[in-house]
Amino acid sequence: MKKIILITITIFLANFSYTQVTSGLVAKYSFNGGNANDEVGSNNGTVNGATLTTDRFGNINHAYYLDGISNNIDLGSSTTLKQSVASVSLWANVSGISTSGAGYNYNPIFLIKNTATGSSFFEGAAIYLSASDSKVAVVTTDFSTLTEKYFFTTTALTNSLWYHFVLVYTDDSLKLYVNGILENKIAKGFASTFSATEPVLLGASGDPSNDRYFNGTLDDIRIYNRAITLEEVDSLFNEADPATVGLAEFSAVNSITVFPNPATNMVYINGTYTVNLTDVSGKIVMKKENAQNIDITNQPAGVYVLELVKETGEIIQKSKLIKY
DSSP states (O other), X not given: XXXXXXXXXXXXXXXXXXXXXXXXEEEEEOOTTSSOOOSSSSOOOEEEBOEEEOOTTOOTTSXXXXXXXXXXXXXXXXXXXXXXXXXXEEEEXXXXXXXXXXXXXXXXXXXXXXXXXXXXXXXXXXXXXXXTTOOEEEEEEETTTTEEEEEEOSSOOXXXXXXXXXXXXOSSEXXXXXXXXXXXXXXXXXXXXXXXXXXXXXXXXXXXXXXXXXXXXXXXXXXXXXXXXXXXXXXXXXXXXXXXXXXXXXXXXXXXXXXXXXXXXXEEEEEEEEEEEEOTTSXXXXXXXEEEEEEOTTSOSEEEEEEEEOTTSOEEEEEEEEEO
């Protein structure tokens, strides 16, 4: 027997308590505009074959899928993206291991190259997926001394699940956070240097000797010119769905229960109201008067906004509804 979980708007609003992390943010690629444009600067990305898909919140065309064969996103070669001290935040969802290309047995998720293109020490800073065991590796190298620092996560990734990664590197240390938790920190002991001409790449290595790709979905890439804190990593991991930020101002003092949520068919409301269901673009996809329930069976999977309207026409509550 299924257990119905009542989710109140009070719990829903708790998700909006996390603050935005903007200090030191030099590039941001949320993909929410249906492109790979930089939302804080002018370093717009070039999409090479990757296709728009659903993000971790269920929003359509808010993330990019890469096929693991030839797709990548080129963020350009601006020095703004190549900070000697930096934090790189991104979300990734692995579809499978890519065997395309040649060279080392790693699928590149994020890569900034140094001047050693064509050698074994070309990673200025990188996040990789190991093709042999599905663990994540972070690596940074000093080509002038052939010094390399790296480590792997202790557990393998599961396909089709979203993971949040934050790579942080300074002259002194190399860190990786996974889903808001510090995975590891090791001593580094050198300053990171980067190629002035090579692009920053998502999903490909673009190297003549090591030509590999990533198969999966990427979203919300951010680059900071400083080492962000654990608290800031936690805020990024728990960041609210941008499609529904601001719903708090429409909530009634006495919250109205809407359940179950997420749902696949029937959704029940504690009371009788006119119900408007809108998609993330604001289009009303369903309207029902004098309703105590709605049937969303025929709606596509994704994120919706459910509005409860009084007889006077006043919207007394908006809440996020997820359709599986």
